[in-house]
Each structure stands twice: as structure tokens, then as C-alpha cells.
Amino acid sequence: MEKLNWIAVDWGTSHLRVWLMDDQSKVLQHLASDRGMSSLKPEEYEATLIEMVGDALPDQGSIPVICCGMAGSRQGWAEAPYGKAPCTPPSIDAATRVSTKVSRISVFILPGIKQLPAADVMRGEETQIAGFLAENSDFDGVICLPGTHCKWVHISAGxxxxxxxxMTGELFALICGSSVLRHSVDDEGWDAEAFDAAVSDAISRPAAIAGNLFSIRAESLLSGLSAAAARSRISGLLIGIELAAARPYWLGQDVVIVGESGIASAYEVGLIQQGAMARRVTAENMTLNGLRAAHAKMVEIAQ
Known part of the structure; x- marks a missing residue:
């Protein structure tokens, strides 16, 4: 392996992604684990990271480790205080330095962003935003970040x-996994026509969501509605009411969706159906670009 210069870390709720980087911020090795925040106690983070990267660490010196995501949450490795919107995406100069037992690493956790009034928070997404802006500095529009908790972010002047x-993704998981509709769906299959119709219906009649959801169960019992169609309609109804509520963000805006496939594709289809200008970028690339930008700032400060 070429010489390790620094380590980029994306520590989510259910996942851990690590990139070993050289002095040109090129990836030497990509590592992944399911040891996310939800499965760890604060005192377990350092040992988890060392277990993954310890063999690559040099015997002398200390390697910078730049983390984004839930490692900086109140339940994470160490709480990294939020920056306050409106603001540029926080970088290394606002990071929290973590005390470690192992001297071969120097750990920095990037902060999230908070918003008051209209209380809201993000952790991890701000690094993806920084990664996008690093390549699109003149962007003026909206970034949509689908996931368990989808975020709509208005960007202007950097x-x-x-x-x-x-909470659309979480609601989808709860409805499909814990409600009466769990008997009508499975984990595979997709009905694009059913999804499109459900998005359109939900945007037109968002107040009917509860009744429209139960009709899925009734149709599966009485009319043989397929599991794929049921799952697609649930997704379409939930994304549809979100699009209805988020209309002030996307209407007439240049919208960038951070994500490669799956749920990101569903949001793209729903937005295009409504006449919105939407395009997708790769989530992992944006995260890594944001961490690279933080490291570049670290080098600049050191000089």
C-alpha cells in the first residue's frame, strides 16, 4: 500500500464507512462495517475504528482522522456542537477534537447544522452538501437528501x-414492518405505474392519506392487489404528501438529489412528474468530497 496520509470516516446510525487516503487525497482502501452509532456506546468508538484501520497505521506519528455523521451526536463518540443556519457547511475549523487512548490517530468530528426558529437539525448531510458545493460553487437552488429522514436544503451563495x-423513510419502514399493511407487502418488486398514480393522488389529496393507506390493505384482501403494487403505492403516497408539503422548496428551483438509485430514483420520478427540474448525484462521492474539502482546509490552516 502507498503511504497513508489521513483517514476519512462517515459514521452513520447503522453503518460505518472508512477511506484510507494518500497525500493527494486519493483512496488507498475503502472499508465498511455495520457498526453504526445505534450499536455502539461512546467508549466503543475508538476500539471499533482501530479494529478496522489499526494494521494500516504507521508505528510512528499520528494520522489525522476526519469524521462526519452520527459520531458527533449526543449518543455518539463525542458531541460536536451544531453550526447555525444560515451558514456555510461547517469545516475542520469548527470540528471537535476527540481525546484518544491510541496516539497513532488524531480524531476530528465535523459538526452538523441546526436551525432556529422552525427547529431542525442535520448531521452528515452537511458534509455531502460541502462535497457538492466543492464541485459546484455557483449552485443556487435546492439539494434533496433522501433517506430515513429526507432533507430539503435551500442553497444560495455557498x-x-x-x-x-x-420522516418519510422512517414512516415507510414502520408502516411496512409494523402496521396491518405488513401483510400486504414484501421486500422485493416494484410497480412504477402504481407508484406514479399514488404520488399524483397524494399531492392532489394529501388529507386523504390515512384512508388511502388502508385501502391498500382492503384491495389486497378483496381484489388481489400484488405485494409489489402495494409496496409501491405506500411509497408513492408517502413521498407524495412530502412533495406536497415541500413544494415551496422545489417549485421552480434547480433540484439536485443526492443518491444513486432506489429511494433517490423514486424522488426523481416524483419530482419530474410534477414538472420539477431534478437531477441526481452520487451520495458516496459527495460525502467523500466533503471530507476531502475538510482535509484540504486542515492543510491550509497548518500552513
Whole structure:
């Protein structure tokens, strides 16, 4: 392996992604684990990271480790205080330095962003935003970050102006996994026509969401609605009511969706159906670019 210069870390709720980087910020090795924040106690973070990267660490000196995501949450490795919107995506100069037992690493956790009034928070997404802006410095529009909690972020003049979070992904998981509709769906299959119709219906009649959801169960019992169609309609109804509520963010805006496939593709389809200008970028690339930008800032400060 070429010489390790620094380590980039994306520590999510359910995942851990690590990139070993050289002095040109090129990836030497990519490592992944399911040891996310939800499975760790604060005192377990350092040992988890060392277990993954220890063999690559030099015997002498200390390697910078730049982390984003839930490692900086109140339940994480060490709480990294939020920056306050409107603001540029926080970088290394606002990071929290973590005390470690192992001297071969120097750990920095990037902060998230908070918003008051209209209380809202993000952790991890701000690094993806920084990564996008590193390549698109003149962007003026909206970044949509789908996931368990989807975020709509208004960007202008390189700043996060405002943002809004929707629990759509979590609601989808709860409905499909714990409600009566769990008997009508499975984990595979997709019906694009059913999804499109559900998005359109939900945007037109968002107040009918509860009734429209139960009709899925009734149709599966009485009319043989397929599991793929049921799952697609649930997704379409939930994304549809989110799009209805988030209309002030995307209507007439240049919208960038951070994500490669799956849920990001569903958001793209829903937005295009409504006449919005939407395009996708790769989430992992944006995260890594944001961490690279933080490291570049670290080098600049050191000089």
C-alpha cells in the first residue's frame, strides 16, 4: 500500500464507512462495517475504528482522522456542537477534537447544522452538501437528501439558507414492518405505474392519506392487489404528501438529489412528474468530497 496520509470516516446510525487516503487525497482502501452509532456506546468508538484501520497505521506519528455523521451526536463518540443556519457547511475549523487512548490517530468530528426558529437539525448531510458545493460553487437552488429522514436544503451563495426534514423513510419502514399493511407487502418488486398514480393522488389529496393507506390493505384482501403494487403505492403516497408539503422548496428551483438509485430514483420520478427540474448525484462521492474539502482546509490552516 502507498503511504497513508489521513483517514476519512462517515459514521452513520447503522453503518460505518472508512477511506484510507494518500497525500493527494486519493483512496488507498475503502472499508465498511455495520457498526453504526445505534450499536455502539461512546467508549466503543475508538476500539471499533482501530479494529478496522489499526494494521494500516504507521508505528510512528499520528494520522489525522476526519469524521462526519452520527459520531458527533449526543449518543455518539463525542458531541460536536451544531453550526447555525444560515451558514456555510461547517469545516475542520469548527470540528471537535476527540481525546484518544491510541496516539497513532488524531480524531476530528465535523459538526452538523441546526436551525432556529422552525427547529431542525442535520448531521452528515452537511458534509455531502460541502462535497457538492466543492464541485459546484455557483449552485443556487435546492439539494434533496433522501433517506430515513429526507432533507430539503435551500442553497444560495455557498450557504445553507434553510432546510426542512421529513420522516418519510422512517414512516415507510414502520408502516411496512409494523402496521396491518405488513401483510400486504414484501421486500422485493416494484410497480412504477402504481407508484406514479399514488404520488399524483397524494399531492392532489394529501388529507386523504390515512384512508388511502388502508385501502391498500382492503384491495389486497378483496381484489388481489400484488405485494409489489402495494409496496409501491405506500411509497408513492408517502413521498407524495412530502412533495406536497415541500413544494415551496422545489417549485421552480434547480433540484439536485443526492443518491444513486432506489429511494433517490423514486424522488426523481416524483419530482419530474410534477414538472420539477431534478437531477441526481452520487451520495458516496459527495460525502467523500466533503471530507476531502475538510482535509484540504486542515492543510491550509497548518500552513
Amino acid at each position: 450557504e445553507v439558507v434553510s432546510f426542512r426534514t421529513f
